[in-house]
Amino acid sequence: MTTTDVAARAASGARFWALALLGSAILAASAQVSLPMWPVPATLQTLAVLLLGALGGPRLGAASVALYLTQGAMGLPVFANGTGGIAVLAGPTAGYLxxxxxxxxxAGFAGRGLARQALVLAAAHLLLFVPGVAWLAGFVGWERAAHAGFLLFLPGTLVKTALALALLRAARRG
Incomplete structure (x- = not known):
């Protein structure tokens, strides 16, 4: 491997992690747009998660989320309503996070076609409810977790998924 190859790899790695850091900042900002609901607030985080994956690809999307979770675990106020710390990652919202x-x-596999993008974004959005509701059930029981942690969020989920699809299509055209 030549020094040029090494420099190119280093630059590529630096670019990847800079974009992942930017993605984690976008996710942190989206967490601050919050409607107070109990036990899980409604935020714009899931919209950001879908777009980070769909626009950045699976590796960059997941890396952005991993950085975000790490920042929150370290106590930075990146979670909903400016919270952070291990307690949040042990609380009712941990499964969603x-x-x-x-x-x-x-979401990183959304591809180019409208039908594929719509299906993948909807599946990705619904996927995050699986650990979210399962974890929440340990705090409030299955019935209440299904209602307060999933059913109440379905209208917003539909709107945010449609918005993510529209923004993805607009970004890919430009």
Whole structure:
């Protein structure tokens, strides 16, 4: 490997992590747009997760989410309503936060066709509810978790998925 190859790889790696850091900042900002609901607030985070994956690809989307979760675990106020710390990652919303990882990864396979993009974004959005509701059930029981942690979020999920699809299509045209 030549020094040029090494320099190109280093630059590529630096670019990847700079974009992942930018993605984590976007995710942190989206967490601050919050409607107070209990036990899980409604935020713009899932919209950001879908776009990070769909626009950046599975690796970059997941890396952005991993950085975001790491920042929050370290106590930075990046989670909803300016919270951070391990306590949040052990609380009722932890399953949703961890569900952002597979959701961003899956959204990274949205591809180019309208039908594929719509299907993948909807599946990615629904995927994050699996660990979210399962974890929440440990705090409030299955019935209440299904209602307060999934059913109440379905209208917003539909709107945010449609918005993510529209923004993805607009970004890919430009």
């Amino acid at each position: 961890l569900g952002f990882l597979p959701a961003a990864w899956l």
